[in-house]
Amino acid sequence: MKSERSDFLIIGAGIIGLAIARYLREKHPSATITIIEKEPDICRHASGRNSGVLHAGFYYTADSLKARFTKEGNAEMTAYCIKKKLRINRCGKVVVARNERELGPLFELEARARANGVDVAIIDEKELASIHQNVKTRGHALYSPATSTIDPVEVCSSIRKELLDGGVIMRFGRAYLRRAGEHAVATTTGTHEARVIINAAGLYADTIARDFGFARDYIIIPFKGIYLKYTGPDKPVAINVYPVPDLKNPFLGVHYTVTVDGTVKIGPTAIPALWRENYEGLDNFRLREFLQIVSREAALFLLNSFGFRTLALEEIKKYSRRYLIGLAAGMVHRAETGRFNEWSRPGIRAQLLDVRTNRLVQDFIIEGDKGSVHVLNAVSPAFTSSFPFVRWIVDSHVKL
Numbered sequence: 001m002k003s004e005r006s007d008f009l010i011i012g013a014g015i016i017g018l019a020i021a022r023y024l025r026e027k028h029p030s031a032t033i034t035i036i037e038k039e040p041d042i043c044r045h046a047s048g049r050n051s052g053v054l055h056a057g058f059y060y061t062a063d064s065l066k067a068r069f070t071k072e073g074n075a076e077m078t079a080y081c082i083k084k085k086l087r088i089n090r091c092g093k094v095v096v097a098r099n100e101r102e103l104g105p106l107f108e109l110e111a112r113a114r115a116n117g118v119d120v121a122i123i124d125e126k127e128l129a130s131i132h133q134n135v136k137t138r139g140h141a142l143y144s145p146a147t148s149t150i151d152p153v154e155v156c157s158s159i160r161k162e163l164l165d166g167g168v169i170m171r172f173g174r175a176y177l178r179r180a181g182e183h184a185v186a187t188t189t190g191t192h193e194a195r196v197i198i199n200a201a202g203l204y205a206d207t208i209a210r211d212f213g214f215a216r217d218y219i220i221i222p223f224k225g226i227y228l229k230y231t232g233p234d235k236p237v238a239i240n241v242y243p244v245p246d247l248k249n250p251f252l253g254v255h256y257t258v259t260v261d262g263t264v265k266i267g268p269t270a271i272p273a274l275w276r277e278n279y280e281g282l283d284n285f286r287l288r289e290f291l292q293i294v295s296r297e298a299a300l301f302l303l304n305s306f307g308f309r310t311l312a313l314e315e316i317k318k319y320s321r322r323y324l325i326g327l328a329a330g331m332v333h334r335a336e337t338g339r340f341n342e343w344s345r346p347g348i349r350a351q352l353l354d355v356r357t358n359r360l361v362q363d364f365i366i367e368g369d370k371g372s373v374h375v376l377n378a379v380s381p382a383f384t385s386s387f388p389f390v391r392w393i394v395d396s397h398v399k400l
Helices: 015-027 065-083 100-116 125-131 152-165 202-211 287-303 305-319 321-329 382-397
Strands: 003-011 033-037 093-096 121-124 140-144 148-150 169-172 176-181 184-187 190-199 218-225 228-230 240-243 255-258 264-267 340-343 347-354 365-368 372-377
Touching: 003 015, 015 033, 015 152, 015 382, 033 190, 065 100, 065 148, 065 152, 065 382, 093 125, 100 121, 100 140, 121 125, 125 140, 148 152, 152 169, 176 202, 190 202, 202 218, 202 347, 202 372, 218 287, 218 372, 228 321, 264 321, 287 305, 305 321, 321 340, 347 372, 365 382, 372 382
Parallel strands: 003 033, 003 190, 033 169, 093 240, 190 372
Antiparallel strands: 093 140, 121 140, 176 184, 184 190, 218 347, 228 264, 228 340, 240 255, 255 264, 365 372
């Protein structure tokens, strides 16, 4: 089998892998950069199956990497879409309280926004009605004018064109198999050597990292996300509407998203998946992977670590269209519930679990050394944060 060599080898052609290549080309214009991807094209997994929301950055504590990069990433991705004439729906977002108990966490979100320098406002019911008459809240809501939606595949395709024009090599249908030396990996189509190997493999980032001696304390637990689309001509909302989330967990609850073309959808679910690419039926089933993940999830369920049992039982109920619609219905005054009748393509969230604490990791996690760098936890809002996030990865962790 043939062997190739590059200065930089990036594993994975999702938004993080593409954005890393983009910044490396800017920083090292004469370097050889190769991306390998097991799929036949870019962003076939989380990067192409997410909601497309550009988050503003108010969910995250000020000491986190997410807080550090989301506000800046939102501004940069917005500017990128405008410059490249890509679609963007600058519709904004409100976080609504469904009862008085949620007002405390709502004001905590405002405090986090202030600490992070994010533009938000606490508004009352009358002010909310002036923004959108059909959205309802209990007492107060949080308004975020900077939240918008884009088409993630369109953005990634634009970056791919930049990379190809800049001489970056892309090898599709080339899956990582194993480490093949200090600076080499074996793939399904041969060996590839590089001075620096960068693992941005999403759902498989932890397994690749372990081949290099990293991710000893972590394992990825997959969660399946599905949205339900509204197909009527009259739209129940024209702004993204979110509930107050459980701040102890990284999921934001069932919400309304308005896409770039004006489609309204509710979701997503966060159903524990049974293997990493457990999208539908037995597609991509791998027995070893199934046994590893199910045994881990069973332990979390029995111990109810971080409330996993409660979460799993609640999320499984969301396979019911009626139940999912009922969760969303409480955030609006009126909606023709029968019009929510088309399921979206499922996505899988690659959520990192710290096996030392049996808790889900809330922030971005990077590990590595001089020869390899591993992006272990790049969950939402990684798409929003991608441009400043990858600059930090490259500047802090990648050395020629």
